[in-house]
Amino acid sequence: MTHDKHEGKHDHDHDDHDKHDDHHHEEVAEVEDYPKDAKEESLKSELLTLNMGPQHPATHGVLRIEIKTDSEIVSEAKPYIGYLHRCMEKHTESLDYRGIIPFVDRLDYLAAMNMEVGYALTVEKMLGTEVPARATYIRTLVSELQRIASHLVAFGTYALDLGAFTPFLYAFDQREKILRFFEEISGARLLYNYVWIGGVWNDVTDTQLDFLRDFIEDFEKELDEYHTLVTSNSIFRDRTANVAVIDLKTCLAYGATGPVLRGAGHRWDLRKVQPYLNYNELEFDVPVGGDNPEVGGMVGDCLNRYYVRMREMRESLKIIKQLLLKFPSGPIMGKVSKIIKLPKGEIYMRTECPRGELGFHIVSQGGKEPYRIKVKSPCFTHVSILPVVGPGLMIADFVAAVGSIDIVLGEVDR
Amino acid sequence: MLDELCQEIKLKFPASQAVLHNPPENVGSPSIEIEAKSLREVALYLRDDCKYKFSVLQVISGVDYLEYFEVCYMLANFDLARSYEFILKVKVSDRVNPVLDSVADIWPAANWQERECFDMLGIEFKGHPDLRRILCPEDWQGFPLRKDYVAAKYYNGMQVYPDHKMNLEERSFIINSKSKQEELQKQSLAKGL
Numbered sequence: 001m002t003h004d005k006h007e008g009k010h011d012h013d014h015d016d017h018d019k020h021d022d023h024h025h026e027e028v029a030e031v032e033d034y035p036k037d038a039k040e041e042s043l044k045s046e047l048l049t050l051n052m053g054p055q056h057p058a059t060h061g062v063l064r065i066e067i068k069t070d071s072e073i074v075s076e077a078k079p080y081i082g083y084l085h086r087c088m089e090k091h092t093e094s095l096d097y098r099g100i101i102p103f104v105d106r107l108d109y110l111a112a113m114n115m116e117v118g119y120a121l122t123v124e125k126m127l128g129t130e131v132p133a134r135a136t137y138i139r140t141l142v143s144e145l146q147r148i149a150s151h152l153v154a155f156g157t158y159a160l161d162l163g164a165f166t167p168f169l170y171a172f173d174q175r176e177k178i179l180r181f182f183e184e185i186s187g188a189r190l191l192y193n194y195v196w197i198g199g200v201w202n203d204v205t206d207t208q209l210d211f212l213r214d215f216i217e218d219f220e221k222e223l224d225e226y227h228t229l230v231t232s233n234s235i236f237r238d239r240t241a242n243v244a245v246i247d248l249k250t251c252l253a254y255g256a257t258g259p260v261l262r263g264a265g266h267r268w269d270l271r272k273v274q275p276y277l278n279y280n281e282l283e284f285d286v287p288v289g290g291d292n293p294e295v296g297g298m299v300g301d302c303l304n305r306y307y308v309r310m311r312e313m314r315e316s317l318k319i320i321k322q323l324l325l326k327f328p329s330g331p332i333m334g335k336v337s338k339i340i341k342l343p344k345g346e347i348y349m350r351t352e353c354p355r356g357e358l359g360f361h362i363v364s365q366g367g368k369e370p371y372r373i374k375v376k377s378p379c380f381t382h383v384s385i386l387p388v389v390g391p392g393l394m395i396a397d398f399v400a401a402v403g404s405i406d407i408v409l410g411e412v413d414r
Numbered sequence: 415m416l417d418e419l420c421q422e423i424k425l426k427f428p429a430s431q432a433v434l435h436n437p438p439e440n441v442g443s444p445s446i447e448i449e450a451k452s453l454r455e456v457a458l459y460l461r462d463d464c465k466y467k468f469s470v471l472q473v474i475s476g477v478d479y480l481e482y483f484e485v486c487y488m489l490a491n492f493d494l495a496r497s498y499e500f501i502l503k504v505k506v507s508d509r510v511n512p513v514l515d516s517v518a519d520i521w522p523a524a525n526w527q528e529r530e531c532f533d534m535l536g537i538e539f540k541g542h543p544d545l546r547r548i549l550c551p552e553d554w555q556g557f558p559l560r561k562d563y564v565a566a567k568y569y570n571g572m573q574v575y576p577d578h579k580m581n582l583e584e585r586s587f588i589i590n591s592k593s594k595q596e597e598l599q600k601q602s603l604a605k606g607l
Contacts, residue, residue: 082548345437
């Protein structure tokens with residue numbers, strides 16, 4: 001009915017115009033007040049400010065990026081962080097060294113085991129504790145499993161960012177198996193409090209290790225399937241290849257580490273360069289961007305960062321296989337005094353986590369509580385590169401760039 | 415290696431008064447302390463001219479020692495053949511109005527790290543391109559990681575630190591006296607927990 005009415009009105013208007021056909025042009029000029037000598041340069045134009053986040057699926061958490069766009073092109077990107085700030089560093093000043101472990105868990109909640117291992121190693125190095133061989137093996141095992149689990153989330157959500165839903169389900173299906181193993185050994189699925197100072201909390205049984213052996217066999221095939229499904233997909237390649245290149249110079253200037261640095265072609269992996277745990281006994285490669293010409297793209301682009309992660313999963317599997325072959329028996333806890341007091345002094349130590357290098361700067365005054373703990377978070381560094389990466393990208397490509405850096409806001413804000 | 419580096423810095427910049435701190439009994443990380451006024455020239459030297467070429471600034475960690483602030487720059491070179499890292503330390507003795515030169519143009523990584531240091535400890539970095547709070551809200555009062563910081567009870571008229579939620583005694587991790595432990599157990603039983 002409305003339509004009819006509208007049309008009727010339109011017809012009426014039309015008739016009107018027909019009647020006063022002579023005055024038609026004059027009327028338009030009067031109404032719109034359009035400058036006759038308007039050129040493209042004299043027209044007023046401004047950049048459109050767009051808020052990406054804080055609640056946005058592509059930001060992987062509560063991150064807000066203020067984007068200034070010129071039509072579809074990002075001309076300025078300004079990240080705002082702190083939405084998940086939980087004063088972790090302040091809290092640690094009033095907790096004893098054991099009580100800090102659950103807080104450390106909550107830094108990078110997708111790789112809690114790696115966080116715990118990093119923290120425990122730092123405190124142990126200061127204390128001079130000797131960790132039994134079995135505990136070290138278990139630590140390496142859980143770190144590598146957690147690396148796979150974390151990279152699976154990165155892989156799944158990255159595909160999700162680029163519009164493919166199915167890989168996400170595939171990835172979470174496999175991650176579930178790792179989480180089930182963690183649940184068996186630690187009782188928790190996400191935040192474990194499993195790696196303690198001096199060793200690990202609970203022993204791993206042979207049946208649990210057999211479960212892992214089955215998982216490894218399945219997962220190798222599954223990884224091949226991921227490559228068929230996603231890596232060789234032409235839409236995925238178009239979206240990621242040659243997009244958001246972070247070159248080596250920028251990486252070093254901003255202190256980027258992990259897959260971002262390796263994606264830029266630098267073979268820097270702390271597990272190789274400064275081996276901790278028992279990585280010096282294990283054989284594995286460090287995949288970098290550009291060392292496989294079949295991948296395509298440019299060194300340092302989204303595709304290469306993604307591909308480094310995919311290959312790291314395979315390397316982690318290799319490590320786990322070697323660990324399972326010679327799993328030592330023995331105690332799982334070293335000798336640690338009941339109340340831990342670090343000697344006066346300070347230490348800075350870093351470990352290789354799925355997202356980059358995690359460092360702990362612990363200052364001790366000799367008491368049972370630390371004087372200051374500063375966490376060097378890899379994601380904090382990576383978010384700070386976004387203002388450099390952003391300009392010149394399409395908005396959709398910017399989403400691809402954020403996804404390829406793989407941030408966890410728990411660690412950025414601490 | 416650090417002995418040599420410290421001597422070099424001392425020779426090139428006598429004003430820096432570089433001192434090497436080796437950790438006691440080899441527990442911990444060694445560091446080189448320099449005067450605040452020669453921070454920028456030493457930083458430039460460490461990045462470009464010295465033979466180790468510390469091209470990466472990993473993190474800036476500020477520590478409040480009550481009499482003074484100490485700002486630690488964790489430097490490294492990601493050189494595969496010979497990788498080195500050490501802590502460069504600068505003391506800021508003025509607590510009321512702490513100012514330090516910014517190194518954000520030398521290592522771009524310092525941009526955000528200095529912002530965090532400013533946010534948490536209130537150290538002002540002179541010459542920083544965009545010195546704003548980064549983790550706390552912009553209108554937050556005080557600097558949380560200072561040792562004399564008292565948590566605000568109100569923020570913008572909202573109660574953020576209510577007493578009934580912050581019964582620290584009940585939540586303390588180590589309960590020393592046994593009678594207190596029993597008392598707490600009784601209390602929780604009475605509450606039906």
